Amino acid sequence: MLRGGSQRPINVRVVTMDCELEFAVLPATTGKQLFDQVVKTIGLREVWYFGLQYIDSKGLVTWLKMNKKVTAQDVRKETPLQFKFRAKFFPEDVSDExxxxxxxxxxxxxxxxxxxxxxxxxxxxxxxxxxxxxxxxxxxxxxxxxxxxxxxxxxxxxxxxxxxxxxxxxxxxxxxxxxxxxxxxxxxxxxxxxxxxxxxxxxxxxxVNYFEIKNKKGTRLWLGVDALGLNVYEFEDRLTPKIGFPWSEIRNISFNDKKFIIKPNDKKAPDFVFYVSRLRINKRILALCMGNHELYLRRRRSDTIEVQQMKAQAREEKALRHAERAHLAREKQARMDAERKRAELEKRVKEYEAEARRAMQALAQSEKTARDLEEKMKRVEAEAAERERLRLEAERLKRQAEESIAQMRSSQTASEEEKRMILARTREAEEKAKQLEAEAAKRERDAEDLQAALMAAKKQQVEDAKALVNATSTDKFHLMEANMNPDAMQHSQELGRPASDAGSSSSSSGVGAGVGVGVGAGVSGGTEVRRGVYTAGVQAGPTDLSAGDGKGGPSWEVGDRDAIxxxxxxxxxxxxxxxxxxxxxxxxxxxxxxxxxxxxxxxxxRNKFKTLQRIRAGNTRQRILDFESM
Structure with missing residues (x-):
């Protein structure tokens, strides 16, 4: 136990599940003042579930009492003082509470x-x-x-x-x-x-908080304290409770030294009595029973204004987060669609460019073919002129031959030798004329074929030119330019906005109006007190606390609940x-x-909730007798 003889501040370190906090507190600081400072620092308002843990001088895990000075409790002496901020009580249903x-x-x-x-x-x-x-x-x-x-x-x-x-x-x-x-x-x-x-x-x-207990027969058992009530387990099996007592059946809880007494609402039933090995265990059991019972009643009453405000704020923040997520999803989808369109258009541009290159190559080839054919055509025209000259020469020779024949026929005095020479020249001239005519006819046909090829090449050149014009036409790119224009894409200024900006100031401001459960409030006087009593705020006689005042409370009962x-x-x-x-x-x-x-x-x-339904069946008296006989 620490004794603060001076007003010099004491260094305290509090470790939460995701951060470490250090404070300098005065020796007169109470557990609640330190607790309030912690929850205010981390922005927590649902304070009724939590507490401060520490290791006492005997090495045992203990919860800091809210109504006592920090220095007056059995905190292990070290610098700084070490505490853990942990959940002490658990909700019945996390999604509702x-x-x-x-x-x-x-x-x-x-x-x-x-x-x-x-x-x-x-x-x-x-x-x-x-x-x-x-x-x-x-x-x-x-x-x-x-x-x-x-x-x-x-x-x-x-x-x-x-x-x-x-x-x-x-x-x-x-x-x-x-x-x-x-x-x-x-x-x-x-x-x-x-x-x-x-x-x-x-x-x-x-x-579940487990405590080793014994019944009147001395049988070693486990007592489980949780949000729904008290359960008794066999010593070898902490998974499956054998007997259960919901908070609605409990009227009074007390202990006297190592003996713990629970009085049920059913006055015909005997007291539920068990024993523990140490007095401080009974104090811990009593504190947990008090806190869980208070929360049990709280759930079955109408929500306070503070809780209603927190729930409304939580709903608004959740709706805002979902709206922002939907907005971001739409933005992301729009960007993905824009990127997809951009990729498609870029692909089409590449296809158009390839098509244009092919058209240009085809046009160049057509132009080359046309030039070659024009050169051939010029050669053909020159050859045609040469053919015309040869034809005229053949006609001249033919006329000369005819004239020679005519002279020969008119001259009776020509010798036989001269006649043979004239006939030979005549036949030679005729053969040469025939050859020239045949060659001229062949060249005429070649010229006609070449002319047809030239016409086809010019026609292909015109078609290739049209294809090139079509491939490079701006009509094919106006849609792409419109889609790829940065001004056409929507960019939300809220895209980079953190989802937690909205309402963050209100969610982290202030602390709940006091701790919902006075931890250890039922035990006064420190470790010297060897007795403690807690009486539930109910009238005499059996009372169903699960009904409360008919307002609020969980929307399910143990018997109707299945595992999620x-x-x-x-x-x-x-x-x-x-x-x-x-x-x-x-x-x-x-x-x-x-x-x-x-x-x-x-x-x-069997599952957790089917088992709880089964072990709470029957009347309280019979279950207490079953406990005594274990």
Whole structure:
């Protein structure tokens, strides 16, 4: 115990689930003043769930009392004084009761830590599902281009027990987590945190504080204190409660030294009495019972103005976040569509450019062909002139031959030798004339063919020129230019705006009007007090506190509630499939006692809420007698 003999400030360090805070407090500072300073610093308003933990001089975890000075409590002497800011009480249903994002995040981190350190037992397949929500909460939507194999290599996502029990590599575990993670696409990080908690609250050990007790027979048992009431467990099985007492059945709680007495509303029933090994354990049990019972009543009354304001603000902020996310999604889709159109248009431009190049090449080839044909045509025309000259020469020779024949016929005196020479020259001239005529006819046909080819080449040249004009026409590019114009693309100025800007000042301002539960308020006088009493604010006789004043309160009862994961058939089937797969990969020699108990409960169709319904059946008297006989 610390004694503040002077007014010199004392250094205090408070560790929350995601940050460390340091304060300098006066020796007269009470637990509540320190607590209020912490919640004001972190912007928390749902203060009734939380408390400050410390390690006392005997090495035991203890909750700081709000109504006593910090220095007057049994805090281990060190500099600075060490405290942990943790959830002391848990809601019945996280989706209905946790309002602020910071509250949800603190619960998420604490529950996640409890699962990873195996304070809460979690089946292997459920561990994988929860890990996928934790990844969604940290990384956002799955992107295969960013979240490549190995990106979870340094993350702590599964309990060590699960990793050691199964013959699977880290890559195989990552693959199974990523398969589920990919299905959460589009889920907000805040929603992923809430989904994690909704599944985690269905775990049997979630939110339960266990204390070792004995009944009058001396049988070692466990007492579980949680948001719904008190449960009794066999010493070897902390998963399955055997007897339960809801808060609505409890009228008075007290202890005398190591004896703890619970008086039920049913006055015909005997007192529920058990024993603990240390007095301080009874004090802790009483403080937890008081706080949980107060919250139980609070849930069944109308919300205070402060809570109504917080819920309204939370709804507005959530609607704003969803609207901003929808806006961002539309912006993202618009950008993707614009990029897709740009890519398509760029592809079309490249196609048009290729088409234009081909048209230009074809036109150049056509022009070259036309030039070649024109040169050939010139040669043909020259040859035609030569043919005309040869034809005229042939005609001249023919006339000369005819004249020679005529002379020969008219001259009777010509010798035979001269006649033969004249005839030979005549035949030679005729043959040469025939050859010239045949060659002229052939060249005429070649000229006609060449003329036809030249006409076809000119026609092709005209068509290629038209194709080039068509390929390079501006009509094909006006749509592309309109779409690729930066002025035509919408850019929202709000795209880079943080989702938490709106309403951030109001969500972090102020602290709730006092702590909802006076921790340790029922025990006065410090460690010297060996008795404590807490009486529920109800009338004599059986009273159903679950009804309250008929206003507010949870919208479900234990008997009607199913596990969240079981409500979704697809998730249930996937869990069963993954469970069978992991069972096949489990090392039989490493199966834990909790694994065996979980399998037994599962094979008998039991879950947390069906078990609670069963153990609270019957009258209070019979359940107390059953407890005494354990």
């Amino acid at each position: 946790l309002i602020q994002e910071i509250t949800q995040r603190l619960f998420f981190l604490q529950v996640k830590e409890a699962i990873l350190t195996e304070e809460y037992y979690c089946p292997p397949e459920t561990s994988v599902l929860l890990a996928s929500y934790a990844v969604q909460a940290k990384y956002g939507d799955y992107n295969p281009d960013v979240h490549k194999p190995g990106f979870l290599g340094h993350e702590r996502l599964l309990p060590s027990r699960v990793l050691e029990q199964h013959r699977l590599s880290r890559a195989q575990w990552e693959e199974r987590i990523t398969n589920w993670y990919a299905e959460h696409r589009g889920m907000l990080r805040e929603d992923a945190i809430l989904e994690y908690l909704k599944i985690a609250q269905d775990l049997e050990m979630y939110g 994961a079981m409500k979704n058939d697809r998730i249930r089937q996937q869990l069963e499939s993954l469970g069978a797969e992991l069972d096949a990969a489990m090392d039989p020699e490493k199966v834990s006692a909790f694994d065996k108990l979980h399998r037994l409960n599962k094979s008998q169709g």
